[in-house]
Structures are given as structure tokens and as C-alpha cells.
Amino acid sequence: MKILLINPNTSVEMTERMVATAQSVLAPDTELVAFTATRGFPYIASRAEAMIAGGITLEMLAEHHHGCDAAVIAAFGDPSLIAARELFELPITAMAESAMLTSCMLGERFAMLTFSRTLVAWYEDAVAVTGLNHRCAAIRVPDVSFQSVSTVQYELENEIVALAENTVREHGADVLILAGAPLTGLAQRIAHRVSVPLVDPLAAAVSQAQTLARLKPRAASAGRFARPGPKPAEGLFPPLAAWIEHRPAIGGSLTAVPAGLTS
Amino acid sequence: MKILLINPNTSVEMTERMVATAQSVLAPDTELVAFTATRGFPYIASRAEAMIAGGITLEMLAEHHHGCDAAVIAAFGDPSLIAARELFELPITAMAESAMLTSCMLGERFAMLTFSRTLVAWYEDAVAVTGLNHRCAAIRVPDVSFQSVSTVQYELENEIVALAENTVREHGADVLILAGAPLTGLAQRIAHRVSVPLVDPLAAAVSQAQTLARLKPRAASAGRFARPGPKPAEGLFPPLAAWIEHRPAIGGSLTAVPAGLTS
């Protein structure tokens, strides 16, 4: 099977770390292809940014999803997840949702640990969209600052371990999600230092994409996720407009994309 | 006071109807200015479209909000409402939220009546975002089709009146919201034929914008709606990028906007 990984952040380094982390959960028969956003933000960190990046995610899916068995939206907070499921016909997973659903099989209450207070409102939304508020014990952040999102998982490693143990004790969490794409890969490194299971959201999202691909669900032709009929769309990224208008696919070739809108 | 009305649909005729309906609720000292989207969809009708229109709404607000006392996002479903409140510093209302909050003072349970089944999932989301699920008795649609969104409120007038009475009786609604921008103005026309109060969402949103403007709340410098610090933003609509990067405002002049992205 072929899994498409869409990173709606513009950081190529982050995409590389994601691909590396995914290796440990790929089945022998899985191929993973990954793309990085070419416009937007280096690292999405608010709901306004997620709204903008959501549009970019749809652009990237429109351009790259052909021929894939499932797709992963590789940002915790899941920009455009619902919109993407409405618009496209292949199974799609995302980091926050996959982490939460997987956690539900490892504990009764999960908590999220992340690295910046500004992310919390966005992650609260992700919990609410999944409808798992009553299973979310807390969303917590260490009381220390850091220098860079690309090194934050090393800078705060000890603080996150301490916060993990405190969250188990004080908030009754049975399982912990290391939330936010910059923490990708950290779970594997600190699992032995924490007394409950840790969930790496990228690993969970890639695992669940494989699960859905293997179950081969039919695309809905009714219900909330049936693909809408053709609609006129003005001034949008051409491959996305083509998909929305049910015209032949545009994409696969970056040179076809007008300057300033490349994805 | 000066109220900004942003129509994220591309239909100028719809904006004109909104402005006409707003007249009946403007206080003597209120000025209303209105703008229509120049890219996107003639009429937003799904969550994927709302996601895309959400980005366009932010672009329009970035360009036009300077000097206004409050803004109205004039689409039922409230594209980008939360993102806009996070990004901008003036009070912002939107049609679905204002209609629901206003309804809560006129009845214990409200219901929404709209004209197309495809809109229901989007409106369900709006109810959930407002947290008023327990006060929403139903979201209902007549079982008849129509020819055009610009005439739908005339085509389905009798069906909506019948559905209104049925919803009061069968679903226990005390107040009814005529949901969806194309129904703007209908409430006033059919109020005498329905046995409970009707809420016109555009009138409610303009009313609530005046309420907020008169209360003069300070802009938050903490909490979920504090304006984020400057962030680098690549490949975005210039006035929006300028606002996000905390650079001097771009906007007010359509000639400054690159072709294909005018809002």
C-alpha cells in the first residue's frame, strides 16, 4: 500500500524527522511518500494559522493524493481534516485524532504534553472535534521557555519527563500524548523514563492510515463525507479548483503551479 | 459607530440584500460598510468550502478592518470566526453565533430551518462551537428542491412556514432561526404566519455587533484571543501577511492587490 504524508508546515527538516519516525511502524508492504508545504508558516502555532494552513493542506492533497491508498495530515491540531474527508475519497488520518483514538486503547484518560502555551487552545479544539473531552485529563506545558522548535524536544526533554510523571499523579492520566509535530520521535527516546505508555502522534497517524488502507472502506456516496458535486471556484490554487469543479486533475508537476502559490 | 460587514461569498446581490435587511436594526448613530469577496465561491455550502472561505475572510478583514468599531462575518456557519477573533483586535460577530445567542433570550430551545441538506453538517458544527447543543431542538430542511439560491427564500416560502409550525409542534422549538445567508430578510416577511419568534441571523449579527461596539470591551492581551506576536508568513495575501508579521498595514486600495487574489 502507498501512504501519502502531507506536512502543512514549510519546514523540510520537520518532514524528514517525520519520515524517520514513521519507519518503526511501517508494515513490510507499506510505501510512504511525503510532501512539505511551500507557502504558509514554518510552524503552525495558532488557530488563525491553522485556518490558513487548512486551505494549503487542501491544495496539497488536491495535487498529490492521486494513486495513494490513504493520507496523513502531519500536523497536530489536524488542519482541514474534516474538510479533507469531505472533499477527497481516500481514507485520511491526522496526528491529534490518531493519537487520541489510539490512546483510548491504552488507558481510560489521556493527557497531552506540549511545549508552548499558545498551542493549547488549538489542541483543545482538536479534543472537542473528536468528542473525547471526557477522556482528556489535561493539556499541559512545562513552565520553561525554549530556543527553537527544531530543538525543543531536546531542550525540554527532562522537563517533559518530570511533567509526565506529575500529570499521571495529579491529573489521573493513564497514557500520555506528546503533542505537536516538533516532538515527533521523542516518545521513543523517553519511554523508559515514564511510568505510563507514551503515544507519538506521527507514529499513531501513520499506523492508523495503514489500518484504514488495509480495511479498504468504500468511499461514501451519502452522509457527511460524500464528495460534493462540482462547484464553480474562482481564484483558487488550480489543482484544488480542478478537483472542486470535477475537472481533470492538475498536479504532480510543480512547474504547473503559478508563483506565490506553490505547494 | 462604524460597523464593517464582510460577505465571504462572491455574490454582490447577496451583500446588497444584507445591507437592506440591516437597516431595520441600525441605531441612529451607526454607519455600516460592506464588502464582497472577490475570490472563492458564489455561495459557500460545505465545510471544505467554509475552510477555503475562512482564509478569504481573514484576507478581507486584514484589508478592511482599520478604523471600524466592530465587524460582522456575514455567512451563516461563521467561517473563520474564532481565527478572526484571535488575529484581530476589534469585536467580531457572525451570523450563526449571533442568531443562536439572541435566540437564547427568546426561547429555551431554538431550531434552525434552512433550505438544503448539504448545509446541515456545517451548521451542526456552528452549534457545537457555540456549545449550545442542548438548546438546539433540530436543524431542518423542507423536502423540496429549488432553482436558485438568489430566489430560494421566495420559492420555498410556504414550505418554510409549514416546516416552522411543524418544528414547534414536533421538536419543541420555542424560537426559530432562518439559517443561511440566502434567507436574509425572510423572517420579517413571514413573522406574522408563524406562532413563535423568528430570528434573522443577519439582523442578529448586526445588532450584536452594535452591542459589542457600545460596550467598548478592551482588546485582550492575554487568554485565547490575545493577538499573537509577529510571525513570518510566506506566500499569503499581502495585507494579511503584513498584519500577521506586524508590519504597516497594506490595504484600502484595491490596486495594491495582485491579480487573482483580490478580495
Next chain:
Amino acid sequence: MKILLINPNTSVEMTERMVATAQSVLAPDTELVAFTATRGFPYIASRAEAMIAGGITLEMLAEHHHGCDAAVIAAFGDPSLIAARELFELPITAMAESAMLTSCMLGERFAMLTFSRTLVAWYEDAVAVTGLNHRCAAIRVPDVSFQSVSTVQYELENEIVALAENTVREHGADVLILAGAPLTGLAQRIAHRVSVPLVDPLAAAVSQAQTLARLKPRAASAGRFARPGPKPAEGLFPPLAAWIEHRPAIGGSLTAVPAGLTS
């Protein structure tokens, strides 16, 4: 338009402060008339007292509502709000409900700050009646006592500012309601010292009464707020009994009211 303000407490000084605070939110075309209870409690502070004051509120509305476009029940906790909406036909707002609904447009989670622990259970009920429990971050009280309800807003000013900032930080509130009629007017005085928007419940209730009056909703003839048919009523305050029995209005003249029951 003409707005009726009913203060179900017996303190005339409090009514005067309410009227003064309302000035800043009155539209140019709004007239405000205010009445103070003549029996009951100087300051309602429990649910038993609110139950008794609720009956008195209905008496006052029965006597004074004729010719008004909307009414405000000017006690936080909203005695008899639902009963009043059931019984009378003009739009009615109240301080707690209006403060909460208005807050929902200024932040995702509101908190209430008040001045006495004994009030908390009553205010919790108001949150539950509005159905906004999930948006209420906390109801908090400073840990200091005060001398008099008429000066409490000056006595505790600094403590309330400190509690406000703490509530934003510790409870995740985006907007704060200064709860309880004795705090009327405080929001305006301390807004510049608090980092999130403050809502003055009296100002919100008068604003929302104007909103409803301007929307001119029809009176319900079906649903929970349709006026009940005539009922025999024995031993009640004459203007209220007359309204309940659908007899010609009694009231408007204080000399018509029997001793011991004047309102």
C-alpha cells in the same frame, strides 16, 4: 424605544447606580424607566431569597410593564426570568444571562468574579439554566471580607483586579464577568488594569434589551413562552392576579396597592 428596569432588591441607592451605569450603553433613541422593590430583601443573596424575590419580580412586572418595549430584571442570578418570559409578552433580559451570552462573543471561556461565597450556588444555577457550563471556567471570590454591599466594589477593588489576573492565568478565562448587582459600574473603572475584556452585567442586560426591542420579535402563541390562558389565583398581589386571570390591568398607581404588599 422604552426599556423597563426592575430592581427586585429594596435598595434605591442600587437602582440609582444601575441607571447611571446604563447611560453609557443607551442608544440615542432609548428611554429607560426604573423601579425598586418595596418589599423583600435589601440585597438578595441566596436561592431561598431569590425564590421569594422571584414572586416580587413578577408583581413588579405585572404592575409596570404596560407600554414598554423590553424589560430588564436587574439582579444577577435572574430571579423569575423564565417565569416572567412565560407570563409576559414583551422581551425580557436579565443580568446573568445577558452577561454570559455577551461574553460568549468576547472569549471562549468566561469566568465570574464576585464578592461573597454565599452567592456562588445561586450563580452556578444561572450558568446551568443558560446551558453554558462548558464555557464557564470558574466562579471565584476574593478571600477577604467587606463591610457593606453598597461599598464592596471600592473595598475589594484591588483584590478583584488581582483575582482577575489570576483567573485568566490559572483557569484559562478569556473574558471576566463582574457578577452581582453591587459590582455594577466597577468594570468601567478597572478595565485598564485587567488583561482581558470585562463584562458589566447591568450594561450587558440593558444592551441586550435594546437588541431585542430593535429586532421586534413577535410574542409567542405556541412553545414554552406562550402566555398561559386565564387561571384563578387567590391571595396574590392584585395587579399580578389580574394579569394571570386575564382581567383588565391594575397598577401604575402606588396608592392602589394594599399595605404590606407594595412593590
Next chain:
Amino acid sequence: MKILLINPNTSVEMTERMVATAQSVLAPDTELVAFTATRGFPYIASRAEAMIAGGITLEMLAEHHHGCDAAVIAAFGDPSLIAARELFELPITAMAESAMLTSCMLGERFAMLTFSRTLVAWYEDAVAVTGLNHRCAAIRVPDVSFQSVSTVQYELENEIVALAENTVREHGADVLILAGAPLTGLAQRIAHRVSVPLVDPLAAAVSQAQTLARLKPRAASAGRFARPGPKPAEGLFPPLAAWIEHRPAIGGSLTAVPAGLTS
């Protein structure tokens, strides 16, 4: 033990039926004393009426509770139940709450069957106050009218039996509450015709009052139901004012009560 039954309706015939129905659940060592309201409504049927009757209930309790081990508020909808628990120190039960809590031990979902549509909003409130919304399958009313509340249980007997069976089948109810004081005694008469247990609210309330009296809970001196300190109260029924102001008890003698306010 001595149980006080307060009927806040003015119908003496209804009180007599209540006392008769209570006999079957009195333990050998229980004495029951009952009082009927002398002002208010023959039969409380709305939330406005319940608000007014709530004040009357407090008046009756103030006058009659001395020397009793527990009290029953004998109206379904439970006027003033919370206020009474706040104000008085003996255990107090009421018909709706007792019926629901008892039902929870006989089935997973209960439904209420009553005889008039106008009662439903009031009973919905009772469910919400108890916090058992998720266990309430439905509140239902036969589609037939009746002549008099004093004979309604005979007039609608067959319709209620049919509605009972339908509610089990269609709404998944495991146990049924015959809601509304005028149905007192009906459960016993039709139990053999219905396939699930029936709960008679008066019998349940008297049973639970005995349960509480036997458990001998101490009166709270902290928490929501601690008796408030003395408060000045103007223009209220003298025995109630005396209790609120912590003055020596007035009551037990009807001749002490001013005309027009007798309870």
C-alpha cells in the same frame, strides 16, 4: 417518626388523595401530617405558577415544620425544593425528585407520563435540576383532552396504559413515572396492565422522606444547604420572616396570620 406533607396547591381533595395513597408505604412507626395551601392556585401548572407557589411552600414550611423528622413537598415539579433545603434544617423530599431517584433503581431509563402538554416544560426543568437528563427517555402526554384535574386519572386511564406500553417500545423506557399530583394513586390501579414497573411519585416521596428520617443526617453547617444567617426581610408572611430573621417561631396558629396571606 413524624413526616410533614405540604401540598402547595389549594385543593383539599388532592391532599386527601395524597394521604390515602401514602398509607401503603408508611412503616408501622411513621406518623403523617398534611397541610393544604390557602392561597395560590387550585392546581399549579406552569413555571410562573410554580415560582409563585414556591414562595407559598416556604411560608407553609416556616409555619409547620417544627417538631417534624422530615418533610414532603407534595407537588410534582418540586416548587422551592432547593430553596427549602437551603432554609430549613430537616430532610425534605419532593415528588419529581423522589420519583426519578427511585426509578433509577428499577430501570436504566425512566419516562414520565402526564396528562397535559403545558406541564412538560416544568417537568423538563425538574429532570435538569436532578441532573438525570441522560436517564430520562421521554416525557409524554396522551393526545386527548380531559374535563377536570380531579377526575383526569379516571378519564385518561386507558390512554395512559396505551401510552405506557408505547413508551416502553418506542422510547426504550424501563420504568415509568406517572407524573403530576392529579395522577396520585393511579399507579397502584393500573400496574397489572403495564409491562414495566410504575412509580407513584407521592408514594416515592413519602418513602424517601422516611428513608432520610431513618438515616438521621446531621443538618449542614457548611456547603450549599447550610442555613443562612439572619437577614432583614420586609413585607413577608410573618412566620417566614421570623425564620429568615432567626426570631422566635411564629405559627401553628392560623389566627396569627393576616387576612389574604393565610397558608
Next chain:
Amino acid sequence: MKILLINPNTSVEMTERMVATAQSVLAPDTELVAFTATRGFPYIASRAEAMIAGGITLEMLAEHHHGCDAAVIAAFGDPSLIAARELFELPITAMAESAMLTSCMLGERFAMLTFSRTLVAWYEDAVAVTGLNHRCAAIRVPDVSFQSVSTVQYELENEIVALAENTVREHGADVLILAGAPLTGLAQRIAHRVSVPLVDPLAAAVSQAQTLARLKPRAASAGRFARPGPKPAEGLFPPLAAWIEHRPAIGGSLTAVPAGLTS
């Protein structure tokens, strides 16, 4: 009436304490008969143990319920309560459910105080099954260890009193449940030292069993608690298998039970 008390723990000493505590709430016409489990755990303390003890509870009920008017499952956490109500036809109460329902008449929010952290998850489940999460303020445990479950109520007496007062103040509890069979009898001893009512779960469960027995509800022949038709059952405790297969009762004689399965 005759009440059956089933202790699914294997501690006879605990059963004796239960019977002693029950005396204070028995009506003059009530007879109590009690049985202790003969296999399983001395003291059930986890959900795995409750699952196993649940099967044993059904075995004990199958053997002993004939001729009784109601039964009490005398373990807090209520092993097999729902299953027992499904299978048997007499009214059945249990300690956690009865304590919670009774508490709802004594306060708005109850809290549970217990003696070991390992019990909390099991008690959380009991709250969820009853559907009273919103009325449960907290489940708390003193931060001290103890020597033996048979003396824990004496060892931790002072710590529980201190925790009680703290829980009223910090968690807003109006009534406290002393949770866990080893605390049976403690409420009566410390009631005068705590400022809110205490509920003894065993006393509550025996009281509610009497309430149900006196109400004489008919056994359901429809709904979730209708007795299932005969089913083949292999390898089960003979009296239970007989009841499930609708064969003549086996039981009443311990000598009839095969070694290793005695209950």
C-alpha cells in the same frame, strides 16, 4: 418484609459489621438475612476483582434470593448490579448507587471519601453507571497508608475527618459518602465532627431496599430488566445455571455445591 444481604467479599467479619450497622435503619417489620462469599477475594479492590466477584454475586443471588422481598449487594462499586437486575425479579440495591441517590436528596454535590488510591477507578465507574458525574464533586483518599482493611476505619479516622472538612471547602461538596465496605459504621461515629451530612453506603443500601420492597414494583416483562428466556449454560455454578436455564431452583443447601465452587 425480608431483605437479603449478599457480601461478595469472603470476609465474615465484614458481613457481621454490615449487619450491625443495618440495625439502625431497619423498620420494625423488616427481617435481614446475610450471606458471605465462600470463594473470591477477602476484599475486592479493583475492577478485575469486581469482574470476577460479579460472577460470584450472581451465584449467591441464584442460590439465596428465593422468598426475599429485596436484595442488597453489599460491596461499594456494586459488582454485577445491572446484570443481577437483568437476571432476577426482586428489587436489588447496592452500596454505591444507593449512597449516591440518597446523597442527591441531602446536597447538590456529593463527594466520596475512601482509604486507598487503587479503589478510585472502580468508584469512578460506579458514578458513571449511575449517570451522576455532574453531581460528584470529587473522589478523595487520605495521603496515609494503613495496616489492615478490617481496622482501617479506626486507623484513618482523624485523617478522614480532616479530609472531609477539606473536601467541603475545596471541592464544594455538600454531602460526603464514606466509600468502601471497610468504612461501614464509621459515618455514625464521626458525624458530629463533620460540618455536612455523611452517608453510610450500607445503611443507605438497606434503607433503599426497604423503600423498594414497600413500593412493591412489578417485575418487568419488557425493557432492559425483563428476565431473559431460558439459555443453555455450560460449566457454571449449578444454582446459577438452573436459574439461567429456567430449571427448578437448586440451592439453599451448601452441601449441594461442588468443591471449589462453593458460594
Next chain:
Amino acid sequence: MKILLINPNTSVEMTERMVATAQSVLAPDTELVAFTATRGFPYIASRAEAMIAGGITLEMLAEHHHGCDAAVIAAFGDPSLIAARELFELPITAMAESAMLTSCMLGERFAMLTFSRTLVAWYEDAVAVTGLNHRCAAIRVPDVSFQSVSTVQYELENEIVALAENTVREHGADVLILAGAPLTGLAQRIAHRVSVPLVDPLAAAVSQAQTLARLKPRAASAGRFARPGPKPAEGLFPPLAAWIEHRPAIGGSLTAVPAGLTS
């Protein structure tokens, strides 16, 4: 990896169908081993039966889990799932939970279709335990009877297809779960006849077991699913007692099991 499948029903034919259905979702590197209960019920169909089968499930896991990477409890309704996760240290999935969590990635609201009304209460419990009530649109059953659980999926095939389409239309389901072990394999056969994705619970549970095994979560040493310390256990199935008492494993050899208790 090695996945253990535990069928707590006594039907070997059912286990064989489960193993056959699982083939389509096994990764190339997965080995599946399956066991059938040797005592209990041919087909668990109530909560009382699930309580008894829950104990049997723990016995089977105690005997067979050694050396496996994850286990599947192969009954819809998930007997003993929480207890098993508490007691054992390998990841464990079950049919209802896996089906629901998987459905959450394929639609916003799922519905369950099953074949017998008596199953509904049990499945409702499974939804509640997972905390997904708000995402469950309905649990439905065709209005026709059938001859045998082993052929029911063929007997009712057309009725289930019709019910599926009706449930999408009338209840707003986006994805459908074919609930109950006897329907294993049906989804694959009728997928092309239904307009939304179908989830086969057995396939979902085996998929999710592989997901968990690949993520290699550490066993919890804190939180709700930490293995309890050694406890004395009397009269239990020897391999289960050994595991609970932390004694060397008994099992793997059927000859070690006393007659009448073999699993």
C-alpha cells in the same frame, strides 16, 4: 508479531469464521492464534451473560497470553476489556471499541446495526464505556426474526442492507458498524450495496491489535492500568489465580485444568 484471539463464546464455528475474516487485514509479518471458550454460553447475548463470560475471558487470557504481542477479545460488547487491561500487560483490543474508534476516522456519526433487540442494552453500555455517545447516531435492529445465530448474517442480509440505507437517511449516520460476532464477514459481502463505509468489528479489532503491537507501548506501572500487586484468590481457575497471586504461570497445557473449568 503474534496476535492472540480469544473467543469467549463456546462456538468453535464462530472462531473459525473470525479467523477467516481476519486474514484480509493481517500484515505479512503477523501470526494469529485463536482460542474458543470451553465453558459459558454458545453466544453471549445479555449483560448478565457478559458478566459471566467476562470472568471466563480473564481465565482464557491468563492461560494463553504468554508470548503474544497483543490480544483481541473477540466478542462485540467487549466482555472484561477494562478488567483485562488492568490485569495483563500486553495491549488488548476488543470488537466494539475497535469498531467505534475506527469508525471515528471514517465519519462523524456512526450507527450500529445488529440482529436482535436483546443485544441493544449491552451495546449501549459499550458506547458509554468508550465515551462516544455523542458520535453514535443509533443502534438499530431489523424488525424480522431469524432461525440461528450461525446463519443470521445470510438470513437477514437484505434486511440489513435496507436498514443500513434507512439509517444513513433517517439518523444521519456516516459510517455503519455491523455489530455482533455472528455478523463477522458480512461487511465485505455487502459493502457494494451500501452508500457509506461499513466497519467489520472483528477486522477492526485485529487491525487495531496490530497497530498497538507495532507501536510497542510500555506496560503501565502507574495509572488505572498498572498491574495490581499480588492478591490472595480463593476458588478461582488455577491459571488465573496464579497470575493474580503473582505465582509462576500455569497454563498452556489443557491437561492441567480441572474438569468443568477448561478454557
